[in-house]
Amino acid sequence: MDPFNLDGVDGSDSLPPPPPTIPPNVVPVKAELGKITEPQKQSSNIKRLPMARRSIGTKGQKIQLSTNHFRVSTPKSDGFFSHYSVAISYEDGHPADAKGIGRRVMDKVYETYSSDLQGKDFAYDGEKSLFTLGSLPCNKLEFTVVLDDISSNRVRRDGSPGGSPNESDKKRFRRPYHSKTYKVEISYAARIPIQAIVDALRGQESEHFQEALRVLDIILRQQAAKQGCLLVRQSFFHESLRNLDLGGGVEGCRGFHSSFRATQGGLSLNIDVSTTMLIKPGPVLDFLLLNQNVKHPHYIDWTKAKKTLRNLRIKANKIEYKITGLTDKPCREQMFSFRQKSGNVEGQTVEITVYEYFRDIKHIHLIDSADFPCIIVGKSKRSSYFPLELCELVSLQRYTKSLTNLQRAALVEKSRQKPNERMKTLTDALRHSNYNAEPMLRSAGISIDSQFTQVEGRVLPAPKLKVGNGEDLFPRNGRWNFNNKTLIKPVCIKRWIIVNFSARCDIRYLQTSLKKCAEMKGILLNNPYDIIEENHQSRRDPAPVRVERMIELIRSRLPGPPQLILCILPERKNSDIYGPWKRKNLSELGIPTQCIAPTKLNDQYLTNVLLKINAKVGGMNSFLAVEHSPYMPLVSKSPTLILGMDVSHGSPGRSEMPSIAAVVSSRRWPLISSYRAAVRTQSPKVEMIASLFKPVYDTEGNITDDKGIIRDGVSESQFNQVLNIELDQIIEACKHLDDSWSPKFTLIIAQKNHHTKFFQTRSPDNVPPGTVVDNKVCHPKNNDFYLCAHAGMIGTSRPTHYQVLYDELGFSADDLQELVHSLSYVYQRSTTAISVVAPICYAHLAAAQMAQFIKFDDLSDSSSITSPGGVQVLELPKLHRNVANSMFFC
Structure with missing residues (x-):
């Protein structure tokens, strides 16, 4: 018997308990996230619209805030x-x-x-x-x-x-x-x-409202364009602003976002700091050396350089050109036809090299680029060539490729601004923009106030947590720890192993420290059954080959499947081992695995690793105290399922990569801390989740009366699609379970990518965790609020904008805000409140982890499906049944 054929093996030590018993009147069906089809039109003719605000909240300690919305006078x-x-x-x-x-x-x-x-x-x-x-x-x-x-x-x-x-x-x-x-x-x-x-502004429906705001935004864009700014949607960047060097020939350019918004307080202009990535201007050769991290042009990869330079703009001979390619031959050998002249008389046409032309005709001695390709500009039939050293990249050219981890870290570090610094930057930006002098705005009777809008916020108290031994834990400033505390449901890990992919690590010390830390948290962690080291000669082999060899080593040295594999990777981020390793274990073998790349083995690091392990292997770290009490508003009174939905897209420059849609659902009502996930691929760059419903007959299901859905990554222009397409598919899945079953729904959109910030009026610090705002700068009619659940330790905190589109459950403003706030405290991976609710974070994690499964696949050789639009999309391998219901993504 293959020790890794886990079919039929008792997984009670590592898997969560089975779901609730299915009521006898319900067909045993599981509704899963469907395969790729285009979103179907709703079956009903009723069109849902975003719900109106019922009331504003009153709970919490009041706090005076400023916000980066500037009041706009009402137009004529x-x-x-x-x-x-x-x-x-x-x-x-x-x-x-x-x-x-x-x-x-x-x-x-x-x-x-x-x-x-x-x-x-x-x-x-x-x-x-x-x-x-x-x-x-x-x-x-x-x-x-x-x-x-x-x-x-x-x-x-x-x-x-x-x-x-x-x-x-x-x-x-x-x-x-x-x-x-x-x-x-x-x-x-x-x-x-x-x-x-x-x-x-009066809360009345108007079909022309968005068009009118668009006109106002275009007026500001045009003014920025006349000032020589680079326009990126509604953000403006000028070369006079100080750029942030991110390395690799890439700069972060700080600019400003501006957009007109209709709010409860009237029309406002929302201005915020914005950043985009630019190509570092200057000599092309210098850029290539930085971009490829080489010290001499002889080491430049010209195939890669050709892709990088294509369509960039250069200046040569004081004239601007767009690069169309690089020559295959070096400057010394690249020939072209040259028409000789003597005075005003044209002579014969001769073949001459680019090098000879510049040396003999233009009298320019080439030093650095004679042996390198020439830059090609112009169309194919009328192209021209320039030696590299005569070309300079012009300013304000966007860099659209993915940033490396080092570049991303540098961007975060260098673009941080404390709240008072950001306020000063925005005040200066508004003053220098001189919007009130814009002719069309003046003619329309529009003027913009120079003062930040003042709003009243409320600080919600942190929810009480339950940990081991029945103890209560009270977070302070959005944080808590497990010092002298045990986990509420620690696991027992009897058989586990450590594998090391050629990383430098004191494994014996790691093992001892991890076991000691586990005991303090209540986790029973035996000594590892085995420690398996990769043969160092394998380090240069392709990642899938290294993974297969490691699996064979495990097979040969273990009598049966382990409950957990702790994998030590040589790189801290983006290891090429990670994707194939996760795919092999989660899809084929059904073994939970925790990957680490330790730098400092202190107690905090080990605790964070153990929190992830405990959740993956079926335990729980903490609960909200209200989960086991009848005090959770509405949720405690009726069986309720909480869904978190997200779509992750391929990185910039990888437009062929499919988008990954993920849905997570809470398990074991009345708990709202434990989740499982379903993940599928869909057409690239498609935000709406395609075919949420696909019936799969089995003996498992989560049957509930009410559903709370929290959706991430949706813009305001897509609200109606979520309300009338995605929600309809979820309702269809429910009816498939039982035609007479009609659960009630609450649908909330969580938006992180917005530009509203809040500042304490009487303090230079970030707003305290739990700060909620549902007045003044919120929508004049719709039901929305801003919540900053986390403690902003660096930079300026960004609240999450929650838009309640639909609510059949009948939450009051206070009850819903309190529930959303509490969901920021159930994230099992950390001991801090998070900036967006845990179901959304879990959906994002699940999508990101499953995306690694296809990272190394060749589209032509892999299982794929074709959408109705004719786009071929890779299909994700299914999770092994032993981990499918676990929090593998944690």
Whole structure:
């Protein structure tokens, strides 16, 4: 018998107890997260809308706060914006789609034809939409403008590698090289009443409200563009701002986000510090050396360099170009056709190298790049070549690849700002922006206050926790510890092993220290059954090969499956061993595994490791005191399931990687601390979860009367999809269990990626943990609140924005805020309150861990499925049944 064939093996030592008994009137069916299909349309014709606020909360100690919302005067309600579509084309009728050309053309239109526009200012989005206050004189206007061609001299018709043409060239090619003619058509599209903003501020529905706010945001974007800023959605970055060196030729550029928001206190402008990644400007060779971390150009990987440089902008000969590639041959060998000239008389065409051209014709001696590829600019039939040392990367170019761990750490460290520092930065930004001088805003009667909005918050008390021996534990400042405490449900681990993938570690000391720490927490941890070291000669082998060899070693030295494998990795982050190791153990073998890469084996580190191990192997570290009492609002009165949902996307630069959707659900009501997870792949960059319902017949299920759903990663524009597609699929899953079963639902969106911050009015410190705000800067109608559950130790705390879209359970504002706050204290991996509720964190962890399963797969060789849109997506391997119900993700 294969000792790792765990089918039928009693897993009572390592697995959680079975789920509740299924009622006799319910078909034994399990509703799982479905495979990839496009989201189905709702079966009902009823369209749900986000619910209105029923009340505001009153519990907690009041605290005075400032927020980075700046009051905006109400615009003139009798006015309107006119929306026009813009079409820009060349003389021959082909669309002019070059990036950035639209703003230059429209600036020229305004400069040349101001009288035809009756002097009206307009807001242009840089693409196909233009807005004016009031109407233009005609519903359709056509203009012709001539621009100096910024790409003139980039590509010579004779194929020469660039440079300034002589006087005869200027005369002969003056029109095509120095100017370009554009046709502009402006056509009326829609009328947007400003009254829509006023109506929305009163809590009334308005179909034009979002369009009106978009116009205001475009006005600010246009002003930033005229100041030479890089625009990234609603954030602006200027080269005059101090950049943060992140290493590898990458800089973090600090800029500002701004957006108009409708709030209970009226219209406000939300301004926040924003950061984006930029290519470090300067010599191309210097950038490549930094980017590839090499000391000499001879060590540059030119295949990698070609991918990195493609589409970046350079300046050579005082002219800006876009890189289209690198030559295969070095500068000394790269030939092109050169048309010789003697005075004003053209001679014959000869073949010459790029090196010879610059040396003999341009009289430039190349020192560093003669033996390296040339940069190619221009289209394939009219391309030109430049030696690397003559090219410099221009400023404000975004870096879109994934950051390394070191770069990410440097970004976090260098971009931190204490609350009082951030407030000063924002105050200065608002003053320098001079928004009140913007003509269209002034004409619309809009002005922006320079003072932070004052709001009243409340600090909710931390929930009481239960730990071992029936003891109570009272968190202080969002933190607690297990000093002289035991875990509430410690596990007994009799057979476990340690494996070491060539990491430098004193394993005997680790073993002794871990066992001692475990005893103090109440965990019975025997000595490891075996310690298995990888053969050092295997270190250079591919990760999957190393994993297979380690598994074979384990098979040969163990009589049966261990309850736990402690795996020591050589790298602390992003080890290539991690993915194949987790996949092998969780999918094929069904063995919980804890990976570590210890640097300091102190008590805090060991405690954190044991907290994860205890949860993975079926134990629990702490509970909320109210979980075993009838005092949890509504949840204690009726069997309730809490779902956490999240979708994780591939890293920047990996657009082919599928998105990973994860749903976690609470287990063993009335507990809200224990969860299981279901994870599936879906089409890349798709945020909505595809096919939440798929019936799988078995003997297991969680049958509940009520469901609380907390969804992460959804923008306001997708609320209706969550309400009317995702929720419908969950209801369908419930009806599949029993046609007469109609549980009640509460649906909450948790948003972390927003720009609202809170500051204590009378203290330079972060807001205290438990700070909740549900007034003044919240939505004028919808049911939302901000909660900062955690203690911000560094930087400025970011609250989570909770939007209650649907509530059939009938929570009061206080009860719901208290429940959400409590869910920030049930995260079994740590001894601190977390910034977003635990079910969301668990869903994110499950998705991230399962994403490692496919990290090393080749799409063509792996099990895959095809979505209706024709996108081939890798299918995740299923979890082994011995770990499927565990908190493997913890």
